Amino acid sequence: MLVLSRKESQRIRLGDSIVVSVVKISGDKVRIGIEAPNDVLVLRDELEAWGADGPGQAAPEQHALPRSA
Template sequence: MLVLSRKESQRIRLGDSIVVTIVKIGGDKVRVGIEAPDDVLVLRDELEAWDLPAGPAGPGAKPDAQIAAA
């Protein structure tokens, strides 16, 4: 496992098409933004065990982005 220290607004690039940005740090929480192609599923680890239906957004949608937007 690679462990990095980052400050707010700093980014981490994964391959050619995924960018992780540290959006905000406050107290014991870090807000992270993830930019990824539509065909890459971005999912919090605790949701991995769920059997998520395709739903209105269709297959390949980013469930966490939908949750945050709600």
């Protein structure tokens, strides 16, 4: 695992089409923004382990985070 330090408003690029931005840091929470093509599923890790049928099931696509305009 690559671990990087970033400050608020700094970005990380993943390949040619994905950008992760540190939007806000407040106490022990970090708000991030992710820019990715529509065909890339962006899913919080805890949602993958908790599918519609309970823990351990694959999460359906409707649990993906909404995209902003």
